[in-house]
Amino acid sequence: MSIDSDTPLYNGLTASVPGLPAAWYFDPAQHAREMATLWRKNWLYVARSEVFPNPGAFRTLTVGDQNYLVVRGRSGSLRGFHNTCRHRGSLLCEAAEGQLGVSGRIVCPYHQWTYDTEDGVLLRTSSFAEPEGFDKSVHGLFQVAVVEWRGCVFLHPDLDTPWDANTAFQRPADNFANFPLETMVVGHTWHAEMSCNWKTFWENFNECLHCPAVHPELTELVPLYGRRIIHPRDVPDWGVHVQSNDPRYRGGLRDGAETWSMDGSAQGHAIQSLTSEERARGQTYASTWPSVFIAGYADHVRIVSLRPLGPERTELVAEWLFQPETLADSTYNIENVVDFGRLVMEQDAKACELNQRGLHAAPLKAGVLMPEEYLVERFHNWIRAGLVL
Ligand code: FES
Ligand SMILES: [Fe+2]
Incomplete structure (x- = not known):
């Protein structure tokens, strides 16, 4: 399944959809079932x-x-x-x-x-x-x-x-055709542990309803996220703004910004093999459930992988990749991008942990998905389909 190629003109859900059973986020038997299926039958x-x-x-x-x-x-x-x-x-x-x-x-x-x-x-x-x-x-x-x-x-x-890269990724790896992934090298690695179920992490990754409240810095950098959506076609009246050059509507980074960094600067190290459209896009994603997503920016790539440590504990590893010449440039300030990515991930981790704690309420049988959470629904469908032993 390809997320980008399968999307109709309006991306969002047209009816409310129940989420997964709340107990699936902490029940040890359910966790064992997921480990024996989803985590053994995928790359x-x-x-x-x-x-x-x-x-x-x-x-x-x-x-x-x-x-x-x-x-x-x-x-x-x-x-x-x-x-x-x-x-x-x-x-x-x-x-x-x-x-x-x-x-x-x-x-x-x-x-x-x-x-x-x-x-x-x-x-x-x-x-x-x-x-x-x-x-x-x-x-x-x-x-x-x-x-x-x-x-x-x-x-x-x-x-x-x-192995088939065309089917292994849900958000297609083709998006990375112009990134020199083979020759990029890891410049920084960050390990973290989150007190949440691994599915909580992916749900959070797949929606931006949370963005304005959780990510003030990111929504300033990516104005579209300030509208709680991840794609211009995530609202039914998207056509009204189709000619707009305002990043709140067309997507991309705020005016003057080049990459996901604290000051928005790529410090003269934009990846030359990217097209101007790819650089203007601001961020490019590929993901393969259940273990990793790859995020590409104008001057670097971030690979974020996860592993469940238990029903309510998940390990995260983030690797920042750069072109060798970028790392060789002693004037390039790597913290500019590392600090920004880490800030966003720490904000997400906190939100995931809050989500996890609330899921234990005895009367809560399942959450409910709203229109913007169409990728969460796809994730849930993938979970349900993959739970066959
Ligand atoms: S050699 Fe005995 S367990 Fe490996
Ligand atoms: Fe987030």
Whole structure:
């Protein structure tokens, strides 16, 4: 499903729609169901390719009760496995990231079974002899699918799922065709934990009804957001203003601003491969539920990924990407964009946490969606459809 290409002329909902059951935001059984379905049957963002510079470089990723190991194999390709030894099930790599030892092999810390990075084949056990009937070839690591897409690493727990960028993203990745994603590098990373359900985060991301009250600085920078909408066609009478050059109606940044930064300046580092229309748009989004959205601006890209830590706890990782020449310019003030993005995310996190706390009211069976929340409805439909075990 493509959000942009599927939208009719008027984007909004034409009838009120009930939200998901309130208990789905805190009930442990529902959470377990979502982890076993939505978080196991979709591509999940891992990291940027640059964190795997050499063969043997690895990262582990905990998603609910599953733990995955992604490692650059001997051949230079990334490989993914369940981070679990086939002997008696020990975790293989405890660290969140690192470099395999000189052997370049995966060695279980418990009894030292040793696996090849390329395909997870069991190379040797540590017993004095292998018993009759023991077949090494059926005791390789459980593999998962891994793909590098434009410098972004994704994994899918099902090894046989083919990667297709056209279907993996709800907000289409085509939007990023002119961003030099492959060569951009991470200039800053921010980790945060929010006391909210992971769905609360996505709902907040998918509407701007909250923007004027929650984001005073952002609504000044993106005047359209001050109208509580994210697209000019989010109101039924959008046609009245179709010729308007006022950013409150046409979208884009306030006059004089170039990017999402504290002062609106791109400091002379606008990405040259973007068209003037793309730069004027102010922000460009791609998202793939449930784990990540990518936001592009005139001079940088921000990748925000999330992982549930529990029914009411969610980890957020934001990575700011820049062109190498931007980071090499000692006069470029990276805080100008980092501080702004962080301000907006902290405001959103606070709103999500408030939302989460209120959801426990005993009489509340479900919320209700208003016209501007059409993307929240799509998210809810995606949730309901994906809950099949
Ligand atoms: S559990 Fe890994 S070698 Fe025993
Ligand atoms: Fe927000």
